[in-house]
Amino acid sequence: GAVVSQHPSWVICKSGTSVKIECRSLDFQATTMFWYRQFPKQSLMLMATSNEGSKATYEQGVEKDKFLINHASLTLSTLTVTSAHPEDSSFYICSARDGRTDTQYFGPGTRLTVL
Amino acid sequence: AQSVTQLDSQVPVFEEAPVELRCNYSSSVSVYLFWYVQYPNQGLQLLLKYLSGSTLVKGINGFEAEFNKSQTSFHLRKPSVHISDTAEYFCAVTHTGTASKLTFGTGTRLQVTL
Numbered sequence: 001g002a003v004v005s006q007h008p009s010w011v012i013c014k015s016g017t018s019v020k021i022e023c024r025s026l027d028f029q030a031t032t033m034f035w036y037r038q039f040p041k042q043s044l045m046l047m048a049t050s051n052e053g054s055k056a057t058y059e060q061g062v063e064k065d066k067f068l069i070n071h072a073s074l075t076l077s078t079l080t081v082t083s084a085h086p087e088d089s090s091f092y093i094c095s096a097r098d099g100r101t102d103t104q105y106f107g108p109g110t111r112l113t114v115l
Numbered sequence: 116a117q118s119v120t121q122l123d124s125q126v127p128v129f130e131e132a133p134v135e136l137r138c139n140y141s142s143s144v145s146v147y148l149f150w151y152v153q154y155p156n157q158g159l160q161l162l163l164k165y166l167s168g169s170t171l172v173k174g175i176n177g178f179e180a181e182f183n184k185s186q187t188s189f190h191l192r193k194p195s196v197h198i199s200d201t202a203e204y205f206c207a208v209t210h211t212g213t214a215s216k217l218t219f220g221t222g223t224r225l226q227v228t229l
Contacts, residue, residue: 006158034216043205043219044159093158095217102147102166104217106159 002028004096006107013084014115021079021110023094029074030096034104035067038091050077084114117142119208121220128227130198136191136223138180138206148189149207149217150180159205165189176200201227 003026013019023033031052036044048069049057056069066088068080077096081088091111095104118141128134140146147166151159163174170182180191189206206220 004158043221046216046218049216091156095159103149103161103164105161106151108158109156111156 002026002096002098002103002105004094004105004107006094006110008110009108010111010113012113012115015085016083018080018082019084019112021081021092021094021112023077023079023096023107025075025096025098025105028096028098028100030077031074031099032097033071033077034095034097035069035077035079036093036095038093038109040091044093047079081112084112086114088112089114117146117208117210117218119206119218119220121206121223123223124221125224125226128196128225130227130229131195133194134192134196134200134225136204136206136225138189138191138220140187140189140206140208142187142208142210144210146208146210148180148182149209150174150178150189150191151205151207152176153203153205153222155202162191162204196225196227198227198229200225 005024007022033050035047038044047062050069050071052071058064071077091109093109095106120139149164150162153159162178163172165172165182173179178193204223207217209217
């Protein structure tokens with residue numbers, strides 16, 4: 001099946017700093033990528049839809065100035081958590097939509113811990 | 116709007132026993148349905164999907180699911196589970212013809228023991 005990678009797999013940062021997470025589709029082009037957030041023992045909550053070459057669409061309640069999304073190419077989307085605080089600590093998962101099969105393939109996730 | 120309900124938060128089962136994980140959905144339009152598995156500290160892996168056609172869908176690792184439109188259900192089954200099947204299972208739905216904006220259920224923890 002299709003492969004999606006995320007980097008880094010885990011990151012620890014100090015409060016107030018910014019963290020960038022990369023999501024890449026390795027063997028297909030993804031015009032649409034999605035960013036999810038998952039708290040411990042909970043389901044995935046969609047944060048935003050990232051479209052190549054255009055602005056991301058954020059879900060209600062998600063601060064777009066805090067969670068900056070850039071979809072610079074058909075294989076890369078980035079999520080930047082700006083001025084991170086401990087409450088931003090979470091598991092962030094991206095997915096990429098394969099238009100050929102209309103299926104989302106998920107990355108392995110990035111564990112963010114803000115001290 | 117669409118929603119997904121996974122009634123069982125946890126399902127304990129003995130190894131080699133059969134299992135069914137329940138999923139019901141709500142939508143006013145046609146849907147695509149998915150089951151994903153998540154192992155600890157990992158992303159989601161697609162188990163199977165229903166897009167159209169046969170209502171019985173076979174997936175990886177011996178899992179299968181049946182789409183029942185009248186009952187708006189998409190239950191996941193396996194006739195004989197292994198210890199390695201212990202994981203979190205998520206049912207998800209999206210509208211057909213959209214950019215696949217998935218709505219997830221709350222997940223079911225399958226715990227397989229000897």
